[in-house]
Amino acid sequence: MFLLGLAYSCWQANADTENKKELSMRLQNQEAIIQEIVDECSLKQDRNPDTVFMEWRVKLEKAPTLLRPFQIDQIVREARGRLSGAG
Secondary structure, eight states: HHHHHHHHHEEEEEEEEHHHHHHHHHHHHHHHHHHHHHHHHHOOOTTTTHHHHHHHHHHHHHSOOOOOHHHHHHHHHHHHHHHHHHH
């Protein structure tokens, strides 16, 4: 019984480590996307930023990024906040 508990603990620790790595990768990917959106809005100042945000929402919804709708909302909100803070 002790060995079974020990094996489960090791498996759980490994699963937790994998989940943390996956979350870290998602956050890094989201950071890259946010920066790309901010850069695009900054470069295309003749365009309405809301148009850029809508285009990015469509891209992210179609892309196989495994992003959920609330994650897309978070990305766009963060990009919008950075642009508001910079402007």
